Amino acid sequence: MIEVWGRANSVNVQKVLWCLGELEVPFERYDAGGLYGVNKEPDFLSRNPTGLVPLLSEDGFDLWESNTIVRYLAARHGAGSLWPKDPAACALSDKWMDYQLGTVFPAFKDAVLGLIRTVPENRNPDKIAASVRATADTLSILDAHLQDRDYVAGDALTVGDVALGSTIYRWLTLEIDRPPLPNLQAWHDRLQERSAYREHVMVPYRMESPA
Ligand SMILES: N[C@@H](CCC(=O)N[C@@H](CS)C(=O)NCC(=O)O)C(=O)O
Numbered sequence: 001m002i003e004v005w006g007r008a009n010s011v012n013v014q015k016v017l018w019c020l021g022e023l024e025v026p027f028e029r030y031d032a033g034g035l036y037g038v039n040k041e042p043d044f045l046s047r048n049p050t051g052l053v054p055l056l057s058e059d060g061f062d063l064w065e066s067n068t069i070v071r072y073l074a075a076r077h078g079a080g081s082l083w084p085k086d087p088a089a090c091a092l093s094d095k096w097m098d099y100q101l102g103t104v105f106p107a108f109k110d111a112v113l114g115l116i117r118t119v120p121e122n123r124n125p126d127k128i129a130a131s132v133r134a135t136a137d138t139l140s141i142l143d144a145h146l147q148d149r150d151y152v153a154g155d156a157l158t159v160g161d162v163a164l165g166s167t168i169y170r171w172l173t174l175e176i177d178r179p180p181l182p183n184l185q186a187w188h189d190r191l192q193e194r195s196a197y198r199e200h201v202m203v204p205y206r207m208e209s210p211a
Contacts, residue, residue: 006030006031011170013054111135
């Protein structure tokens with residue numbers, strides 16, 4: 001049985017939960033991180049020395065780093081669907097996982113931490129606004145890419161979409177000054193039609209929501 005350790009409102013845990021939902025692979029989730037603690041305890045740290053969530057465990061095999069977990073699950077359970085069999089097609093999807101982790105989220109991090117994990121009186125509005133502007137720049141590239149395709153790698157959902165979905169949900173639902181990105185919005189509308197996306201990503205994520 002697959003075990004996922006991590007609170008259900010974490011942007012990174014949600015990638016894994018949504019991936020498992022799309023693959024229809026059974027799993028058990030255990031709360032960890034944030035108000036739940038657990039992730040700084042010796043047993044957790046011995047399996048994931050970063051002390052961050054998510055942590056995936058399958059029959060003694062432990063894995064951390066959300067995008068790596070999504071790649072592993074998709075390769076193991078979704079070859080030919082979430083994980084395209086053709087290496088070039090797969091790379092064109094995988095590229096967007098790196099773009100999410102290495103470009104979009106670093107730009108968005110100050111806005112996410114400021115608006116979701118910081119009480120209003122301690123927020124830095126200039127830092128948040130700069131983060132939103134930087135994120136809009138990174139997302140304009142994704143928006144242009146989505147102009148003539150339904151999903152990042154073509155006409156079907158793949159791992160690149162899974163890595164991006166929970167970040168874009170926050171982008172589209174936080175109270176921020178967003179430029180119109182119509183192709184990104186249309187892509188997100190398509191994600192919302194998927195029950196696993198609604199179940200695992202479209203959930204409360206603010207600081208006052210512990211789970
Ligand atoms: N690069 C890591 C980042 C993991 C990460 O930053 N996780 C956050 C939650 S989104 C965390 O564990 N924060 C501490 C906590 O929740 O206690 C990944 O993608 O898995």
